[in-house]
Amino acid sequence: MKNCIKISLIFIFLLFSLAGMTQQQRFPKPEFGNGYSQPTPITPEPRALALEYTDVVVLLVVLSLASWMAIRKRSRRGLLWLSVFSLIYFGFYRNGCICSVGSVQNVALTLFDPGYAISITTLLFFLLPLVFTLYFGRTFCAGACPLGAMQDLLIIKPISLPEWLRKTLGIIPYLYLTLAVLFAATGTDFIICRYDPFVGIFRMDAEFHMVILGIAFLLMGMFVARAYCRFLCPYGVILSWMSRFSKWHLSITPVACIQCKLCSDSCPFDAIDYPTDEKQSKSTKWGVNRFLVYAILIPLWIFIGGFAGSRAHTWISKANPTVYLAELLVSNPEVRNDQKNLDVQAFLSSGKPLETLVKEATVIRRKFYTGSWIAGGFMGLVIGMTLLSQVVYRKKADYQPHKGNCYSCGRCMNFCPVKK
Amino acid sequence: MENNHKKSRRDFIRSGTRLSLLITLGAVGGLAAKHVTAEKYVWQIDPFKCTQCGRCATSCVMTPSAAKCIHAYDLCGYCDLCGGYLKPDANQLSTAAENQLCPTAAIQRKYIEEPYFEYVINEDLCIGCAKCVKGCTSFGNGSLHLQIIHRICLNCNECSIARLCPSQAISRVKASKSYNVKGSFTKDGKV
Ligand code: SF4
Ligand code: SF4
Ligand code: SF4
Ligand code: SF4
Numbered sequence: 001m002k003n004c005i006k007i008s009l010i011f012i013f014l015l016f017s018l019a020g021m022t023q024q025q026r027f028p029k030p031e032f033g034n035g036y037s038q039p040t041p042i043t044p045e046p047r048a049l050a051l052e053y054t055d056v057v058v059l060l061v062v063l064s065l066a067s068w069m070a071i072r073k074r075s076r077r078g079l080l081w082l083s084v085f086s087l088i089y090f091g092f093y094r095n096g097c098i099c100s101v102g103s104v105q106n107v108a109l110t111l112f113d114p115g116y117a118i119s120i121t122t123l124l125f126f127l128l129p130l131v132f133t134l135y136f137g138r139t140f141c142a143g144a145c146p147l148g149a150m151q152d153l154l155i156i157k158p159i160s161l162p163e164w165l166r167k168t169l170g171i172i173p174y175l176y177l178t179l180a181v182l183f184a185a186t187g188t189d190f191i192i193c194r195y196d197p198f199v200g201i202f203r204m205d206a207e208f209h210m211v212i213l214g215i216a217f218l219l220m221g222m223f224v225a226r227a228y229c230r231f232l233c234p235y236g237v238i239l240s241w242m243s244r245f246s247k248w249h250l251s252i253t254p255v256a257c258i259q260c261k262l263c264s265d266s267c268p269f270d271a272i273d274y275p276t277d278e279k280q281s282k283s284t285k286w287g288v289n290r291f292l293v294y295a296i297l298i299p300l301w302i303f304i305g306g307f308a309g310s311r312a313h314t315w316i317s318k319a320n321p322t323v324y325l326a327e328l329l330v331s332n333p334e335v336r337n338d339q340k341n342l343d344v345q346a347f348l349s350s351g352k353p354l355e356t357l358v359k360e361a362t363v364i365r366r367k368f369y370t371g372s373w374i375a376g377g378f379m380g381l382v383i384g385m386t387l388l389s390q391v392v393y394r395k396k397a398d399y400q401p402h403k404g405n406c407y408s409c410g411r412c413m414n415f416c417p418v419k420k
Numbered sequence: 421m422e423n424n425h426k427k428s429r430r431d432f433i434r435s436g437t438r439l440s441l442l443i444t445l446g447a448v449g450g451l452a453a454k455h456v457t458a459e460k461y462v463w464q465i466d467p468f469k470c471t472q473c474g475r476c477a478t479s480c481v482m483t484p485s486a487a488k489c490i491h492a493y494d495l496c497g498y499c500d501l502c503g504g505y506l507k508p509d510a511n512q513l514s515t516a517a518e519n520q521l522c523p524t525a526a527i528q529r530k531y532i533e534e535p536y537f538e539y540v541i542n543e544d545l546c547i548g549c550a551k552c553v554k555g556c557t558s559f560g561n562g563s564l565h566l567q568i569i570h571r572i573c574l575n576c577n578e579c580s581i582a583r584l585c586p587s588q589a590i591s592r593v594k595a596s597k598s599y600n601v602k603g604s605f606t607k608d609g610k611v
Pocket of ligand 3: 488521524525526527541545552
């Protein structure tokens, strides 16, 4: 009986509220007499801003130390301990976020979306390693990157990969970078963060498939050293180009190479260039022709890439939730009755007209169209240049680290018998 | 002699390229610096946009989710028959577990005075499923609502709930206003 009254009371209140009293509480808060103290909701503050700046300072110190150890001190052990520190600090303590690798996306989004405010920490995490690399080589990868450190520490028996395979797989990071920038610039998604195989390990919590991916990468990394760095890392692409033109760079020998070959197998990443033998470097007529042909083909590659990209833009743009939803609602109107489709139901209950959604989706898709032309063209250029690099022989007299691919980890230095 | 010549030319090209790369970096940095902010940003749920879809519980990178129910006591009616506490089809007014909405029994009910009860969320148990929020919003005053608890939240570069929220209820806000706790109707007469 008591229940019945209460339930009917609720109904009356519901009726009241429906009758235009939406600003009123359905059940007014009672006045409590004798000393009832109402609790307050607990709202713990976020991590202090000062601590974010500490991260930048730590990064700066680690980068400086790593550069000093790679170039001046020439200490593999120092670099090793530094990377252990970075793994603990940036990896396990900071849970792998913010990291320089992902900051590429924040920067891309900032450049294309004026409404997005990038934090100064993120911008510095993006810029500092690049500037250091421009002067000292990829010492960031050697000492400061937690993803690199994690893989580096687990190298057990690295196998050497044939050059054609390395070159082919080496195209993937460019593709990953291009897609990441495209998705970030269109405000679609941060794929680098989402598919980071190691961040789940850092925070000891991840979706099942990401855990599997992370473990797979680590297991593979025992034999294919730094598999993520070499064949996926999008930031590595930029670092590699900075490093190629770096002012200083780690060298295998402290003085001069005596061609003893002792270091030739010491690099787990196949990043040591051997001296070119005279026969190979002598350019035959055929070699010159091939160079010319490949060079002329580059514009064609760019066009093919851009065209392919623009063809694919409808498909790629479906990664954007707005485009996806608009297309779903237009092409498949019955989906409105699907109570299980939360996105559709939430959209319907929001009262937003379909035209507005479609208009938004069209704008985004247009961005994807332009973006895909550029992205495709860029990928075409990458492929063309990779092919071209096959027929360019640069004369090398000594055993030297390839400045683009070397992570400045310093393993090779210990193999050189020459002492200062 | 000729070798030296070649070498210095290569060095010249290299330092020229380095300079242009540095300028490019500077330009990117400069363009980005226009939108740079010295403030910290965090993720926040707008309780008025949230449609209690339940994804907060499943999409956060943390388990249990960093999104949790908080209670705006100012709004609460202290009802005996709480829409956020009891299942709507509860066949009798008993607080037995099978009648409670919350799957983890995170809501604790405390008798205050006839016929009023206080409802407190045990943050350690709450998984952010929004069931109680839905109940409270549909049948009660809407005093229960979700917020991202920043003691737990990792402040991901891109909040993975934000990406999946069907109502676009989650956005980046300045850390100085990190919580959007529902106010009170009664106190200042506005939402
Ligand atoms: S290549 Fe990428 S993931 Fe590897 S150490 Fe360098 S920045 Fe880190
Ligand atoms: S995902 Fe969005 S709509 Fe769903 S419960 Fe969380 S905030 Fe509310
Ligand atoms: S019903 Fe869900 S959101 Fe509400 S207190 Fe329980 S676990 Fe938290
Ligand atoms: S920012 Fe990350 S940790 Fe915080 S609520 Fe979103 S997904 Fe969860």
